[in-house]
Amino acid sequence: MKGYNFAYLDEQTKRMIRRALLKAVAIPGHQVPFGSREMPLPYGWGTGGIQVTAAVLGEADVLKVIDQGADDTTNAVSIRRFFGRTAGVATTTHTTEATVIQTRHRIPEVALREDQIIVYQVPQPEPLSKLEPSRAETRRMHGLAEYGAMHVKLYEDITRFGHVAISYDYPVMVNGRYLMAPSPIPAFDNPKMHMMPALQLFGAGREQRIYAVPPWTAVRSLDFEDHPFRTTRAPHACGLCGAADSYLDEVVTDDRGGRLFVCSDTDFCEGRRAAGHLGSEAGAETGTDMAAE
Amino acid sequence: MAYVAVKGGERAIDNAHAWLAEARRGDTAVPELTTAQIAAQLGRAVDRVMAEGSLYDPALAALALKQAQGDVIEAAFLLRAYRTTLPRFGYAAPLDTAAMLVRRRVSAIYKDMPGGQILGPTYDYTHRLLDFALEAGFSPPSAPEMPADGAEIPPVNAILAQEGLVEGDATTDAEPGDLTRTPLAFPAGRDVRLQTLARGDEGFLLALGYSTQRGWGGSHPFVGEIRVGEAAVAITPPELGFEIDIGDVAVTECQMVNQFKGSKTAPPQFTRGYGLVFGHAERKAMAMALVDRAMRAEELGEEVTAPAQNIEFVLYHADNIEATGFVEHLKLPHYVDFQSELETVRRMRAEAVAVKEAAE
Numbered sequence: 001m002k003g004y005n006f007a008y009l010d011e012q013t014k015r016m017i018r019r020a021l022l023k024a025v026a027i028p029g030h031q032v033p034f035g036s037r038e039m040p041l042p043y044g045w046g047t048g049g050i051q052v053t054a055a056v057l058g059e060a061d062v063l064k065v066i067d068q069g070a071d072d073t074t075n076a077v078s079i080r081r082f083f084g085r086t087a088g089v090a091t092t093t094h095t096t097e098a099t100v101i102q103t104r105h106r107i108p109e110v111a112l113r114e115d116q117i118i119v120y121q122v123p124q125p126e127p128l129s130k131l132e133p134s135r136a137e138t139r140r141m142h143g144l145a146e147y148g149a150m151h152v153k154l155y156e157d158i159t160r161f162g163h164v165a166i167s168y169d170y171p172v173m174v175n176g177r178y179l180m181a182p183s184p185i186p187a188f189d190n191p192k193m194h195m196m197p198a199l200q201l202f203g204a205g206r207e208q209r210i211y212a213v214p215p216w217t218a219v220r221s222l223d224f225e226d227h228p229f230r231t232t233r234a235p236h237a238c239g240l241c242g243a244a245d246s247y248l249d250e251v252v253t254d255d256r257g258g259r260l261f262v263c264s265d266t267d268f269c270e271g272r273r274a275a276g277h278l279g280s281e282a283g284a285e286t287g288t289d290m291a292a293e
Numbered sequence: 294m295a296y297v298a299v300k301g302g303e304r305a306i307d308n309a310h311a312w313l314a315e316a317r318r319g320d321t322a323v324p325e326l327t328t329a330q331i332a333a334q335l336g337r338a339v340d341r342v343m344a345e346g347s348l349y350d351p352a353l354a355a356l357a358l359k360q361a362q363g364d365v366i367e368a369a370f371l372l373r374a375y376r377t378t379l380p381r382f383g384y385a386a387p388l389d390t391a392a393m394l395v396r397r398r399v400s401a402i403y404k405d406m407p408g409g410q411i412l413g414p415t416y417d418y419t420h421r422l423l424d425f426a427l428e429a430g431f432s433p434p435s436a437p438e439m440p441a442d443g444a445e446i447p448p449v450n451a452i453l454a455q456e457g458l459v460e461g462d463a464t465t466d467a468e469p470g471d472l473t474r475t476p477l478a479f480p481a482g483r484d485v486r487l488q489t490l491a492r493g494d495e496g497f498l499l500a501l502g503y504s505t506q507r508g509w510g511g512s513h514p515f516v517g518e519i520r521v522g523e524a525a526v527a528i529t530p531p532e533l534g535f536e537i538d539i540g541d542v543a544v545t546e547c548q549m550v551n552q553f554k555g556s557k558t559a560p561p562q563f564t565r566g567y568g569l570v571f572g573h574a575e576r577k578a579m580a581m582a583l584v585d586r587a588m589r590a591e592e593l594g595e596e597v598t599a600p601a602q603n604i605e606f607v608l609y610h611a612d613n614i615e616a617t618g619f620v621e622h623l624k625l626p627h628y629v630d631f632q633s634e635l636e637t638v639r640r641m642r643a644e645a646v647a648v649k650e651a652a653e
Contacts, residue, residue, distance in 0.1 A: 004378065033476040040374040043618025045625065068629045075625050077302040105629045123619065134605055136479040161641055167633035186633040206615045208476035232636045250632055264629055 007054040007087040013037055017055035017210070021201060024212035029174025030142070031125050036208040046079055046104060047205030049121035053083065053102045056117060056201070062090045064098035069106035069247065069264035076104070095267050105168075107189040109246050109268040112198035114215060120183040122204040125211060127171045127181040147179050150222060158227055167232065173220045174213055182219075188231040188247050193219040236261040239281030241272035317362050331355035340543070340572020341365055345613060346372025347473070347492045349542050349571055366494075370614050386527045386536060390546045390569070391448050393524040397573075400449045401516040402550060408446030413521060414573075449518040450548050450565070459517075459550060459563040479605055486588055486608060487581075491570060493611030495577040501601040502583035510587045510599030513552035514566065521545045521573050545574045549582035556594045564593060 005011065013035075020034035039047040057063065063083055067076040071093040079102060080091050092098050095108040104121040112118060128138045131149045141147070150171055157165045164170075170187040174180045182190060183202060193200060193213060200213040213219055223229035237244040239260045246268060248261040260281055263269035273282065318325065332339055332355035342354040346369035354372060361367035397413025400406060412418075424431075453459035463483070470485040477485065490498060505512055523541040530537065547568035555561035566586025568578035587601035600606055610616065 008378075010378070010380075033478065035474045035476060038373040038377045038473075038614065042370065042621060043615045044620075044622030045618060047618075068626050072302040073626055074302045074306055077306055081303075081306075104625075105627070123622070135609075136605065162644060163640075165637055165641065167637040168630040184627075184630050186629055188633065206619055232633065232640065234632065234636055247629070248632070249628055250635065264632075 001086045001088075004086055006059070007057050007083065007089075008039075009037065009051065009054045013051075014055045017051055020210045021052065021055065021212060024201070024210050025199070025214050027178070028213055028217050029172075029178030029180040029211060031209040031211045033208055034210050036205045039205065041078070041082065043206035044123055045075060046102070046121040048203030048207075048210070049102050049104070049119050049205075050079060050082065050203070051205060052119045052201050052203035052210065053100060054087075056119070057083065057087055057089060057100060059087075059089065061099045062092050062097055063087075064092050064095060064101045064267075065103075066101065066106060066108070066265075066267075067104040068249070069108070070266040072266065093267050094271075095265075105184050105186075106247070106264060107185055107192045109243075109263070109265045110271075111192075112196060114197040116198040118196075118198050118200050120185075120200065120202045122181065122183045122202045122207075122209075124169075125181055125202065125204040125207050125209040127169075127179050142178060145177065147173075150179060154222060154224070158224070163227065164223070164229075170229075171222050173222060175217050176220075179222075180211065180213075180219075186231075186233075186247060187221065187229075188233050190219070190221045190229070191231065195219075234261050237279060238263045238269060238272075239279045241269045241277045241282070242279035243269070243272055243277070317360070326359060328352065328355040328359055331358050337573060338363070338365060340574050341495060341577075342368045342372060344571040344574055344577065345369035345492060345494065346376065348372045348376040366613050366617050370617070373614055383528050383530065385539075386529070388524045388526065388542075388544065388569075390520065390524055390544065392445055393520065393522045393544070394541070395446050395520050395522040397521040398446055398518065399516070400518045403449065403452070406449060406452060408444075446520070448548065450550075453517070453550070453563060457562065460553075460559075460565060477608055481604055481608055483585075483589070486604065487567065487569070487585060489608045489611055490568070490581045490584060493581070494613035494616065495574070495580070497611055497613065497616075498580040498584055499576060501587070501607065502580035504599065505583050505587045505601045510590065510597075510602040512564075512566070512583070512586050514583055514586065515550045516579065517548040517550040517565070519545065519547050519575055519578065521575070543572050545570050545572065545578040547575070547578035547582040549579070549586055551586050553593065564589070 016035055020032045024030065024032045036048065037051060039050055041047055041050060053063070063080065064071065065076045065080040067073040070076065083089060084091055095101065095110045098116065100117050100119065101108065102119045102121065107118065126135065126138050128141060128150065131153060132138050132141065154164050157163065166187065168186045169181055169184040170190055172180050172182050172190060172193065182193060195216055195218065196213070197215050199215055202211045204210070221229040234248040234250060236248060238246060238248060240262050243263055246263045246265060249264045251260040251262060252258070253260050332351045335358065338358055339351050339354045342357055342365055343349050343351065345366070346354065346357065353375065354368065357368035357371040358365070360371060395411060397415060398408065398411045400410065450459055454461060470482060470488065472485055472488055504510070522543070524544050525538050526540055526542055527536045527538050529535060549566035549568070550563045551566060553562060553564040564586065566582035568581030568585065570578045570581065584601050584607060587599070588604050588607060590597050590602040597603065
């Protein structure tokens with residue numbers, strides 16, 4: 001794009017971000033402060049992820065951007081277009097073809113590979129933020145690995161509800177040392193982070209933090225021996241592709257309680273349908289399609 | 294439903310932008326507003342956009358206001374995003390506000406002093422009656438003029454300082470921090486605090502400053518001086534090796550003087566809060582000075598009890614570009630997280646019903 005550097009940010013800024021990324025990879029799960037820049041997209045809409053993506057993107061990369069698991073949600077479209085305009089890189093909706101995947105709120109269903117990077121958009125990098133509002137204090141708690149407060153929070157959930165009542169942004173221990181916010185992915189996705197072959201990078205623009213999980217790193221969702229971590233998903237099969245193990249969106253189809261459950265990962269769902277898997281509602285493409293080309 | 298359409302996000306965005314452009318222009322029977330008109334006639338809005346956008350450029354601020362349909366925060370955001378892409382040629386020398394060309398200067402602590410009270414173009418003593426003559430279009434008669442004597446107007450603080458009644462300027466040779474390059478860290482120095490306040494949201498600072506007056510961290514403030522005018526900006530280009538003026542910026546400066554009972558190490562004397570803002574922005578400069586002083590509570594050995602005294606609270610929430618982004622991001626789809634919450638609530642309700650039935 002005329003008047004702008006490749007991938008928008010100037011090379012000095014990219015270098016600063018890459019330094020932060022290297023430090024983040026060297027200390028898995030540790031939040032590294034970085035000089036987050038003002039981006040032409042609003043804070044809270046993926047500025048951290050965009051800066052990380054801009055810093056790792058090369059001309060030969062193939063970029064995929066998802067929001068809520070879908071390539072065509074408005075903000076995913078907006079970010080993909082941003083890099084289309086400013087970097088001119090190839091984009092794709094296919095998880096397997098992408099070399100860099102920027103995501104908000106989901107990890108793709110298909111297992112990622114060693115030659116891929118997944119960049120998470122992070123609204124609140126501090127996993128302790130709801131327990132301790134002061135960052136000066138939470139920094140100290142991380143330094144001392146003082147995570148008792150979080151265990152107490154989980155314990156209190158169990159005594160009140162019989163189970164941990166955190167359904168997304170479920171805290172994880174990385175490499176047995178740092179407590180980390182996995183970003184607001186559903187707890188369903190947490191196990192995918194454990195020993196993932198792909199490099200996982202996290203960018204929080206407004207909060208000016210970068211962190212990372214290197215490939216093949218242990219990521220354990222916090223739990224107790226007698227109350228092991230477990231995931232939840234809507235107890236249905238995808239209405240379009242029949243998948244019984246994917247994370248599902250609940251689409252309201254009418255005002256009489258009608259519901260359609262479909263894969264949140266649209267690429268996964270389309271791939272299954274192309275391979276001949278059909279769900280009970282296949283063919284009844286829904287009202288969600290009404291703005292289609 | 295098209296909002297989170299399975300397909301159609303691309304076209305929806307294009308159409309939304311087209312509609313926005315049309316709405317921005319409004320009724321085409323009405324002449325289009327020029328950015329020159331905005332810069333000349335909506336100066337206070339332009340000033341606020343420059344201050345919160347953290348970029349001194351009235352023409353760009355006017356363009357941002359036009360593009361944002363007068364939404365000041367949106368306009369400041371446009372300026373900020375543009376500002377990031379600009380190269381840095383160097384750093385200016387500290388502004389010498391004592392030498393600035395003053396168009397307004399008032400002090401509330403002396404009836405008169407060297408340099409005098411200069412009301413300047415102020416709304417302070419206007420009666421807030423809607424002026425229907427303006428609606429019809431109105432060319433004001435030229436305001437009375439008198440020749441300036443060109444003498445420097447000494448800061449009011451200097452008068453107090455002669456007697457040692459007010460704390461002096463803290464001097465340091467350290468490089469000032471720059472929060473656009475280095476993320477906030479705590480404890481945050483006063484340089485970084487003032488930078489945050491200067492870029493901070495006027496409404497937020499106004500409310501915080503106001504809260505200190507109502508007892509939430511009171512500091513007994515007096516307006517030592519407010520001055521509005523043009524200050525020269527000087528840089529020393531490395532290839533020249535000496536200082537050159539590169540232009541003027543309009544600024545508003547507020548020196549607040551606050552009561553202080555003294556401590557073990559300092560005798561009773563007046564302390565200060567400081568405000569400096571781009572453009573003509575007295576409300577912001579005063580609020581900034583109040584909040585600056587409130588945040589010095591710990592340094593001065595006062596008890597920290599109120600929001601305005603809590604440095605982390607103030608600094609992390611003063612930036613309206615950050616705040617508006619994060620508040621408004623709630624508009625983005627969150628249905629994946631909501632789905633997981635739905636399943637959790639359903640499960641908890643089912644368990645609660647089961648427990649109740651078992652008990653009956």
